[in-house]
Amino acid sequence: MKTAREWFDSRGWKAFAFQREVWKSVAQGRSGLLHATTGAGKTYAVWLGMLQALVKRHPPGRTAEPLRVLWLTPMRALASDTTRALTLPLTALAPAWTIGQRTGDTGSAERARQDRRFPTVLVTTPESLSLMLTRENSREELAGIEYVVVDEWHELIGSKRGVQAQLALARLRRLNPGLVTWGLSATLGNLEEAMHVLCGEGLQPEPALVRGRIDKKLVIDTLIPKDPGRYSWAGHLGRQMQLPVVEEIDRSGTTLVFTNVRSQAEIWYQLLLEERPEWAGTIALHHGSLDRGTRDWVERGLKEGTLRAVVATSSLDLGVDFLPVERVLQIGSAKAVARMLQRAGRSGHAPGRDSRITLVPTNTMELIESAAARAAAKEGRVEKRDPPSKPLDVLVQHLVTVALGGGFFADSLFEEVRTAWSYRQLTRAEFDWCVAFCERGGESLSAYPDYHRIKQDEDGAWRVPDRGIARRHRMSVGTIVSDAAMQVKWMSGGTLGTIEEGFIARLRKGDCFYFAGRLLEFVRVQEMAAYVRKAAKSKGIVTTWGGSKMALSTEMGDAVLEMMQAAAAGRYTQPELKAARPMLETQARLSRIPTPDTVLVETFRSREGFHLYVHPFAGRHVHLGLASLLAWRLAREKPNTFSLSVNDYGFELVSADEFDLASVLDLGVFTTGNLLHDVLESLNSSELAQRRFREIARVAGLVFTGYPGQPKSLRQLQASSGLFFEVFRKYDRGNLLLSQAEQEVLNQELELSRLRATLERINSRELVHVPLRHPSPMSLPLMVERFREKLSTEQLSQRLDRILRDMEKDEQRAAR
Structure with missing residues (x-):
């Protein structure tokens, strides 16, 4: 009978060094973590080692072995793909052994079969594993498990789902102290800790950390806008990038277009169809709120190469194998190096094939982020994921x-x-x-x-x-845990997906909205379902979902500041910096360019009152806590009322009454003393x-x-x-x-630890204060964030046009 290695060789494949290392470690009974590039062959590295050991320990006969292997995946969509990959060598080496799936999508007939007898290999999710632990005879059923694999460990480790998996593994180890556990990951910064979180401490033999290094080319480039301008704000370049994105898709093979949120995916799907109506049926939309049948159809189209492009969110981030995908476009910044690398790996998803991701900035600062992301990825500055502490x-x-x-x-x-x-x-x-x-x-x-x-x-x-x-x-x-969602159903029958109840509650009969790539007319709510029909109108609102925006990671924030420092020194060597040069030079002329050694503080007087801008580059979550903290501390010195605005680069405080800047400029309000008390007092x-x-x-x-x-x-x-x-x-x-x-x-x-670290960094840097005559390119986007909360799109456009015209006139007068 063939060995697992012989089966591998018979397919004309040559094992990488890291695969051989994993096979050896598994044969020694060691648990471990395999960290390797997406599409490098992690699945067979672990699976063939385990299968070889199982076949040796339990020589295959005519009947199936009881449950021996659990393969945990964070997403149901990965289960089918994983099952197919595991089945090939299993059929060849142990044809009588069985394999199955148990997720939320598993049908009742299959569940009933498994309830009578579990398969030898079970592909499942953390939730389904916990459900298996609730069975009265779970001890007898699960005690024979010898191997557990946790796929995409980086996706689980930092969440309560990862904690759920930890507890389940602790139970399985109690049932079988010899349990061998392996994790698979592609994008983690804290590998040693991640391995111990998964495998536990004090294991004998010691767990193995295997780093898979293969020669796989990764191309990270940027779609440069023709005219980024001297001023820019969130979404400013979005529509301008419509035709360049379409042209990139036109000259490429199958393309994945990633966005960070579902509403943005809905918008970009419409933008592509607007520019290329003839693409209807050959491009698709994929996100977690769409009906399961729709998502399955899209995934089949990607596998078979029948779709030209798919606009998607993180629902397609993880390891589903779409070999036909040649290009990945990222709309806006991915905000984290790990997320960008994960998405890049969706293209060229096989050993020996190049991966390419093209970043599409939606504002000028995202041009700088693109160059920073490429530099950080090249240097291996990947974010770490911290596990929650005893939830x-x-x-x-x-x-x-x-x-x-x-x-x-x-x-x-x-x-x-x-x-x-x-x-x-x-x-x-x-x-x-x-x-x-x-x-x-x-x-x-x-x-x-x-x-x-x-x-x-x-x-x-x-x-x-x-x-x-x-x-x-x-x-x-x-x-x-997510907000309660309503099913969206056609009046004529059939389901489109789910939308949060809060969005549906704001609709009136006859209102039109975009969802699932269609323009729909809202008819009524009945029995927790929203009924719709095809809209006769030509316009509608875009469906929105709750949840905060992705925030800039510490690694990305540092890398962006390093790019800004190069610009401040006149080194515009990167194509993205060259494109952003008009904005950066305007910032230098009106104010200063932030750098890693300085903290830029800008002040400005307008008809609204007195504006304070601080630019720590710590991400929007930290800036929200920091802005609230400073407002509370300043108001404690002298009663005042502040309006707040934050983005990933800084924050704005606005008050009708001018306040004393002394405690800002001498860093008094940036102290870490009594931080916990002051943060709790400053917020509701x-x-x-x-x-x-x-x-x-x-x-x-x-x-x-x-x-x-x-x-x-x-x-x-x-x-x-x-x-x-x-x-x-x-x-x-x-x-x-x-x-x-x-x-x-x-x-x-509020990311209190990052907030504290940000305060400490501010205190260790030179504070640069610039009184502004006009909003600078760094401060104007914060104004726009605040305006958006109280102005319509049309009013916002008029307000910005007036601000920019006044600035142009003043600069022309100054030039004379």
Whole structure:
């Protein structure tokens, strides 16, 4: 019988050194992390090593082996692709062994077959694995698992889904101490830590970190606009890039056009069709809100090469294998080196093929970001992903899961949970609080039986005593929390996808909107579904979704400042810097160009009042916290009211009354002293914590989203979580989920650690203050961000035209 290596060689493939290294490590029984370029052959590096070891340990016969391998994927769309790749060598080496998928898309008949007997190899998701742990006989079914592979580990590690996977792996290791775990990743900066988060600490033998280095050419270039101009703001160049993008697609093979948000994907799909109506049917749209059938059709078209282009969001970021894709276009900045590299890898997705990504700036600063991203990628400055620290909502959910799956003893489970990286510092008091919370809902919910989810038997084991509670828990397993969504359905029948309830609530009968690449007319809402028909009008609004915009990463912010420093020194060597030169020279003439050694502070007087601009280049999330902090500290010195505006490069404070700049210029308001207290005081921290608590309440099982066909509305979910929040605040101040909500606001929304680091950097740099006669190219975009909140598009355009005309006239007078 063939060995796995012989099967590999028989296909005319030559193994890379990193693949041979993984095969050797797996044969030695080592866990590990494989970090290699997208499309380099990571799947077979791990799979063939495991398959070879399994065949040797369990010589194939005429019957299938029980469940031996779990392959975890972060996206359902990857499951089918992965299954096909794993099946080829499995069929050749162990034809009687079986392989299957278990995700949210798996049909009831297939689930029933698996319930009777799991396949030898199962491709699944973290959520489906947790559901498997709720089965009463889960210990017997899962104890035979010898290998677990976590694909796209970089996508999971920094989220609660990654924590969910950590807890599941801790359980599997308890069932089989010899479990071998491997992670696959293409874009991670903190590899050693990422490996230990996945594999655990103190393993024997030591886990292996394998870096896959192959000669794969990566081309990162930029579509340069003809006239970037001296001033620019978010979206300023968007329409100007329409024809260049169309021309790039026209002269390329199959192309992926990535945007950062779904509304932008809808807009660009319409822009392509507007310029090339004849492309209808050969270009497509793909994002997470579209109907599953539509997304499957698009993915098949990409695989078969029948589509000219697909406009997509992060829904196509990950490792689905689309060999026909030759080009990737990124509309706007990817905001992070890792995200850009991940998307670049969608082209040339095979060993020996070049990958190419072309960046399409939508404003002049994104030209500079493009050059910075290329330089950072060349130097390997990839962002690290930090795992969350002991999220108790995930632990509460896991406790009920394990209680359903045969029950648990507290002492034993505490030690098990602490082997998961995110809970390595969990105290016994915190664990006991979580158990008590599952038992009776904390101090304030003890009178309500629905929150008595676990009960201790006479033998000391904790189990779920109620079938209704068990059913609701199984339906709520998971950590993906989004706003309530409504299905969008044709009046004539059929589903287009889902849209957030908040957007639908703003529509009136007859309103038209773009969704799923179509112009639709809203008819009515019935039973949590929005019914539509094809619009007779020619225009409509673009569907919008909640959620914050992607923020500039620290690595990208530093790289952009380095490009600005080159421009300040007169070195316009990059094509992007040459194109941005008019803007940068205008900035230098009216103000100063920011550099890594300086912090630029600009002030300006207008009819609105007194403007303060600060440009730390730390990303919009940090700038929001920083702007709120400075406004609060300045108002504490002298009562005042401020309007705020932020973008990725800086922030603006505006007040009707002029304020004393002394504490700004002497860095007094930038101190890190009493930072936590001042940040909480400067924001409506209670409102932010309550919003965050909505997610925590749903993950922890306090709020049930409804049975199939009977979903609860967003208003109902918000009301339920808001009620719990208020009850806990008044009657259960020691509730640890409240503390978690506050910590998540600080660490995730405001990025407190980055905010502190930004303040420290400001204090270590030279502060450069420039009083402005006119808004500079760096300050005008912040004005535009603020105007957008209160002006229509037409009013905004008129306001900007007047500002720019006044500046031109003044500069002409000065020149005379």
